[in-house]
Amino acid sequence: LNTVYGLHLGYFTGGAELLFNGTKEQHVKLPSQSEQWDVRQLLVWIKTNLLKERPELFIQGDTVRPGILVLINEADWELMGQLDYKLEDRDNIVFISTLHGG
Amino acid sequence: MPIPCSSCEKKLAVLKRPKTGHSLCKDCFFWAFEEETHQTITSAKLFHQGETVGIGASGGKDSTVLAHVLKVLNERYHYGLNLILLSVDEGITGYRDDSLETVKRNQQQYDLPLKIVSYEELYGWTMDQIVKKVGLKNNCTFCGVFRRQALDRGAMMLRVDKVCTGHNADDIAETVLMNFLRGDIARLRRCTAITTGSEGAIPRCKPLKYAYEKEIVLYAYFKKLDYFSTECVYSPNAYRGYARAFLKDLESIRPSAIMAVIHSGENLSVKEDVKMPVQGTCGRCGYISSQGLCKACVLLEGLNRGLPKLGIGKHHKLHSRLLRDQPLTEREEKKLKSVDF
Numbered sequence: 001l002n003t004v005y006g007l008h009l010g011y012f013t014g015g016a017e018l019l020f021n022g023t024k025e026q027h028v029k030l031p032s033q034s035e036q037w038d039v040r041q042l043l044v045w046i047k048t049n050l051l052k053e054r055p056e057l058f059i060q061g062d063t064v065r066p067g068i069l070v071l072i073n074e075a076d077w078e079l080m081g082q083l084d085y086k087l088e089d090r091d092n093i094v095f096i097s098t099l100h101g102g
Numbered sequence: 103m104p105i106p107c108s109s110c111e112k113k114l115a116v117l118k119r120p121k122t123g124h125s126l127c128k129d130c131f132f133w134a135f136e137e138e139t140h141q142t143i144t145s146a147k148l149f150h151q152g153e154t155v156g157i158g159a160s161g162g163k164d165s166t167v168l169a170h171v172l173k174v175l176n177e178r179y180h181y182g183l184n185l186i187l188l189s190v191d192e193g194i195t196g197y198r199d200d201s202l203e204t205v206k207r208n209q210q211q212y213d214l215p216l217k218i219v220s221y222e223e224l225y226g227w228t229m230d231q232i233v234k235k236v237g238l239k240n241n242c243t244f245c246g247v248f249r250r251q252a253l254d255r256g257a258m259m260l261r262v263d264k265v266c267t268g269h270n271a272d273d274i275a276e277t278v279l280m281n282f283l284r285g286d287i288a289r290l291r292r293c294t295a296i297t298t299g300s301e302g303a304i305p306r307c308k309p310l311k312y313a314y315e316k317e318i319v320l321y322a323y324f325k326k327l328d329y330f331s332t333e334c335v336y337s338p339n340a341y342r343g344y345a346r347a348f349l350k351d352l353e354s355i356r357p358s359a360i361m362a363v364i365h366s367g368e369n370l371s372v373k374e375d376v377k378m379p380v381q382g383t384c385g386r387c388g389y390i391s392s393q394g395l396c397k398a399c400v401l402l403e404g405l406n407r408g409l410p411k412l413g414i415g416k417h418h419k420l421h422s423r424l425l426r427d428q429p430l431t432e433r434e435e436k437k438l439k440s441v442d443f
Binding site: 065066067069071073074075076078079080081096098 | 103104105114115116117118125163315316319320323346347350351353354
């Protein structure tokens with residue numbers, strides 16, 4: 001079962017979009033693979049393919065840097081299994097970076 | 103898999119609350135967040151009927167959520183408050199000018215009056231000009247000290263009874279840690295107080311003191327509030343950055359760590375024989391100060407005399423001469439002039 005996933009990625013606030021060349025949102029297509037993609041693999045893919053500079057501001061270990069909120073289809077990823085969430089075609093993933101002050 | 107809201111059990115949950123572990127839908131979350139803020143306000147008796155309250159508004163997530171929630175609660179619970187947005191324009195091109203545009207939109211959206219005070223009108227210097235003189239090493243000291251006073255002076259111009267700021271639980275936990283790590287016992291003792299500065303100065307309060315940053319961000323996101331979110335162009339503030347990263351790491355393992363640090367800070371008692379600074383007033387501007395001159399006046403004096411380092415570090419011995427506008431010796435001047443960029 002080789003599905004190609006089309007995902008909508010959003011980067012919000014606190015300069016998260018700056019890590020992605022100023023892009024606030026984009027549609028991406030993940031290459032097909034034999035097993036279903038999960039968020040853990042998506043983060044690795046983002047790091048390799050989308051992050052231009054300073055990946056440590058986005059990824060720490062195999063997960064997002066603490067303080068970055070992740071929404072999967074407008075719900076907190078902590079409700080969705082976080083890294084183990086299995087991606088579906090047309091999922092909407094939003095990363096919100098929080099920062100101090102204002 | 104999406105799971106149902108643990109409160110209404112009807113709609114799907116949109117977030118897991120760090121404070122309680124509950125999974126709530128949007129409406130139940132909005133309600134819980136607002137009610138808890140109301141609880142904080144009423145149990146600490148932050149406001150009284152008929153008061154004029156200035157909301158320190160930067161256009162960022164915290165103050166935007168604060169303005170929104172205070173407006174909602176003022177109507178829902180008939181606080182009878184006269185709310186005013188109060189902003190400080192530090193004069194930082196590419197940062198504050200943009201965020202003030204957000205505040206101006208908030209003014210329309212929330213139908214609240216807005217007052218902006220600028221460093222330029224208060225001190226004769228914009229942050230952009232100050233950075234040119236002092237470099238990027240100590241600029242946050244100038245900005246922090248000036249902002250605190252600017253907010254107070256704006257509050258006095260508006261004759262408000264109180265000023266509230268958007269400091270959240272994560273901010274306060276960071277500050278507790280920073281003061282602890284610096285050995286700053288005086289600040290450690292007062293930094294968790296929900297209201298400060300009632301003698302003489304205009305009281306300050308923090309209605310979002312117990313609100314997690316995660317919830318503030320998600321409240322703003324789900325309510326689609328209009329807020330500005332770019333890091334200050336001058337901002338490294340490394341010390342706070344470390345405290346923040348450490349707390350975020352802790353929080354990811356155990357979310358209650360934030361509340362626990364605040365709780366520790368609140369219940370700390372300082373030994374009787376610890377020397378505490380005596381609060382007096384500044385000999386030049388009358389602002390509260392534990393020295394002859396307040397920090398803002400020393401920093402300003404340094405800028406105006408071309409001695410930018412005057413306010414950095416401790417030079418208390420010079421205060422009496424500064425107050426009498428006496429010159430410093432060549433050696434003293436030399437020490438205060440050199441700036442490492």
